[in-house]
Amino acid sequence: MATSVLKLNPFILNPCGETFILEIMAAKxxxxxxxxxxWQTDEVQAAIDYGIDVSMLMANIGRTPTERIIRHQIALNxxxxxxxxxxx
Amino acid sequence: xxxxxxxxxxxGFAGVVQGCTYVTQDxxxxxxxxxxxxxxxxxxxxxxxxxxQMTAGRKKLELTETTCRQxxxxxxxxxxxxxxxxxxxxxxxxxxxxxxxSELIEVEGMQLRVLGLDSLIEAxxxxxxxxxxxxxxxxxxxxxxxxxxx
Numbered sequence: 001m002a003t004s005v006l007k008l009n010p011f012i013l014n015p016c017g018e019t020f021i022l023e024i025m026a027a028k029x030x031x032x033x034x035x036x037x038x039w040q041t042d043e044v045q046a047a048i049d050y051g052i053d054v055s056m057l058m059a060n061i062g063r064t065p066t067e068r069i070i071r072h073q074i075a076l077n078x079x080x081x082x083x084x085x086x087x088x
Numbered sequence: 089x090x091x092x093x094x095x096x097x098x099x100g101f102a103g104v105v106q107g108c109t110y111v112t113q114d115x116x117x118x119x120x121x122x123x124x125x126x127x128x129x130x131x132x133x134x135x136x137x138x139x140x141q142m143t144a145g146r147k148k149l150e151l152t153e154t155t156c157r158q159x160x161x162x163x164x165x166x167x168x169x170x171x172x173x174x175x176x177x178x179x180x181x182x183x184x185x186x187x188x189x190s191e192l193i194e195v196e197g198m199q200l201r202v203l204g205l206d207s208l209i210e211a212x213x214x215x216x217x218x219x220x221x222x223x224x225x226x227x228x229x230x231x232x233x234x235x236x237x238x
Contacts (some may be wrong), residue, residue, distance in 0.1 A: 041236070047229035050222065053109070054229060060107040061233055063194045065202075072104045075111045 093129045094120040096190040096201040098177055099212065103223050105193060105202045107230045110222060118186040118203075122177040123156035125132050129173070136166035155167035179214025180207055 047054055060068055097105065099116030112181045119125060130138075130151045134201040138149040142162040149164060177186050180203075189207035192199045203211065209227045 041232050043228040043232040044104055047225050050225045052222070052226055052229065054233075056109045057107060057226065057229055058233060061230060061237065063107075065105045066195050068104060068107060069195060075176060076113065079111055 093132055094125050094183070094187075095173070096127070096172070096183070096186050096203055098186065098208070100177045102203045102208055103227060104198075105195075106205055106208065106227065107234075108223060108226045110226065114172055116172045117174045118173060118177050118183055119162075119175060120155070120183045121159060123151075123153045126151055126156045126159065126162075126173075127153070132165075133166060133171070136168055136173065138166045139166040141165050141170065158171070177211050179211045188201065190228075205234075 044054055047057070060071075063071070095117040096119075097115070098118045099114075100108075100110070100112030101115045103110070104112060119129065125143045130149055133149075140149060146165065148220040149162075151159075160175055162171075164171045164173070176182050180186050182187055186203065186207075187201065189204055190201040191204045194200075205227060209224060209231070211226045211229065
């Protein structure tokens with residue numbers, strides 16, 4: 001019981017409690033970040049920062065080149081329809 | 089390809105084949121600019137009614153051996169969109185160098201030559217155009233995601 005209290009409340013272990021808790025929280029956040037984003041790298045982060053939907057890139061990588069071309073053609077046709085509609 | 093035309097898909101469309109999510113309206117090809125290859129290409133796309141983009145009155149594509157020897161690039165409009173044929177790619181070089189930097193990719197049962205990811209990034213960087221920035225960012229992310237997937 002005493003052990004679990006100590007684990008849950010690191011404040012007890014450190015006289016400068018607040019800083020210690022914040023350090024633990026920051027470490028946990030970093031750890032969680034690494035766990036939830038195994039793909040995270042400089043290049044991927046750069047794409048996210050640029051505003052690119054990386055989940056769409058990942059989905060596209062899982063497709064065959066033929067499927068990518070078909071999807072591109074659908075997107076191009078849609079863009080063309082929208083462009084024409086603007087001039088109606 | 090079936091007509092025996094030597095070309096490599098480059099530019100934005102090569103990016104699409106490699107996995108980019110943007111939309112591009114034209115197709116850029118790096119071609120062998122020998123008269124025999126250009127004449128074979130002319131024959132292969134004749135039913136698409138190709139015309140020169142950059143001539144007054146949109147002149148019909150009518151290549152001869154003599155005119156082929158004078159060409160460096162061909163910018164065409166066809167029934168299915170713009171087709172740009174280039175004999176040199178910035179950052180990579182002439183057709184033979186581009187061909188060496190390409191990979192064979194199967195599309196609907198056809199083996200097409202498409203510029204590889206690294207070379208595509210290199211070429212886009214060499215162009216140094218603001219509009220290529222997004223393509224470079226996407227291509228570099230794709231390269232990393234693919235390497236992690238493998």
